[in-house]
Amino acid sequence: MYNYFEEYDEKVTGELQENFKNIIEHLGENVSREGIVKTPERAAKAMQFLMQGYSxxxxxxxxxxxxxxxxxxxxxxxxxxxxxxxxxxxxxxxxxxxxxxxxxxxxxxxxxxxxxxxxxxxxxxxxxxxxxxxxxxxxxxxxxxxxxxxxxxxxxxxxxxxxxxxxxxxxxxxxxxxxxxxxxxxxxxxxxxxxxx
Ligand SMILES: Nc1nc2c(ncn2[C@@H]2O[C@H](COP(=O)(O)OP(=O)(O)OP(=O)(O)O)[C@@H](O)[C@H]2O)c(=O)[nH]1
Ligand SMILES: [Zn+2]
Known part of the structure; x- marks a missing residue:
């Protein structure tokens, strides 16, 4: 269970990532800022982890x-x-x-x-x-x-x-x-x- 997402589904991660970019921009942040540039991907993976119970x-x-x-x-x-x-x-x-x-x-x-x-x-x-x-x-x-x-x-x-x-x-x-x-x-x-x- 805990290691289920050692390998994330690339397609799902990619699509979620785009959505998170959008959310961050709409909330007033600059998604190209150095500290944040990888955040959409991290958030995409974190949410998949937190919702792994569907699988x-x-x-x-x-x-x-x-x-x-x-x-x-x-x-x-x-x-x-x-x-x-x-x-x-x-x-x-x-x-x-x-x-x-x-x-x-x-x-x-x-x-x-x-x-x-x-x-x-x-x-x-x-x-x-x-x-x-x-x-x-x-x-x-x-x-x-x-x-x-x-x-x-x-x-x-x-x-x-x-x-x-x-x-x-x-x-x-x-x-x-x-x-x-x-x-x-x-x-x-x-x-x-x-x-x-
Ligand atoms: N019964 C129950 N309610 C929950 C749970 N988690 C969150 N809620 C409640 O879901 C309700 C959603 O109410 P809405 O009025 O539609 O949403 P809201 O305007 O964001 O409500 P507030 O949280 O009061 O600001 C809120 O009263 C939350 O406290 C839960 O596990 N069980
Ligand atoms: Zn709630």
Whole structure:
């Protein structure tokens, strides 16, 4: 996933580059200035990197690492850092995802959970859909007794511009199966809040 764009598609980079030149000029900069002359190309590559999630199949990532196992207690992976782009302003939102599931005869490779967070985050998103995408993907592929996802994030579009609030944090959550039961949900929330900033 992280090295996906070691080789960028030249045609896509070239076309994006022209568009970035245009944007920079329209915003009042001189695109021929020494420090900026390579910026359209850099920006073209950076945006391809940040949106690489369209080229990956998150279900396949989980399917690759499913193991039969009788463990049936809660598995929690918390504090998974994420960076995404809000689909309204194309500005970053960033924070942490916390994921839990209760296996039902099969477990999933732990690293695959952060991997699918990245696949869904590296698309144009709203925090609510990002939360839901991760939840449904795990529910469909792992078929657990229950799954829970909580995301806490800060949105640059609310910090650098617009309402300009520096300390507001947005929390979204989704619960399926046994996490609909209050006791199970509370156990999960207790485990992740032990450490929340
Ligand atoms: N629900 C939700 N809203 C988001 C997310 N990211 C950005 N937004 C909001 O999308 C909304 C877009 O509202 P508009 O009124 O069309 O855009 P705007 O004029 O730029 O709004 P302001 O940000 O209030 O200046 C804003 O309220 C943003 O805060 C997200 O992940 N989820
Ligand atoms: Zn936004």
């Amino acid at each position: 990956a199949d998150p279900k396949k990532i989980l399917e690759k690492a499913m193991f039969k196992e009788s463990y049936d207690e809660m598995v929690v992976v918390k504090n998974i850092e994420l960076y995404s782009l809000c689909e309204h302003h194309m500005l970053p939102f960033f924070g942490k995802a916390h994921i839990a599931y209760i296996p039902n005869g099969q477990i999933v490779g732990l690293s695959k959970l952060p991997r699918i967070v990245d696949v869904f985050a590296r698309r144009m998103q709203v925090q609510e859909r990002l939360t839901h995408d991760i939840l449904e993907c795990i529910n469909t592929v792992v078929k657990p007794k229950g799954v829970a996802v909580v995301i806490e994030a800060q949105h640059m579009c609310m910090m650098m511009r617009g309402v300009q609030k520096q300390n507001s944090v947005t929390t979204t959550s989704g619960f399926r199966g046994q996490f609909k039961e209050i006791e199970t949900r509370n156990e999960f929330l207790k485990l992740i809040t032990s450490d929340l900033k």
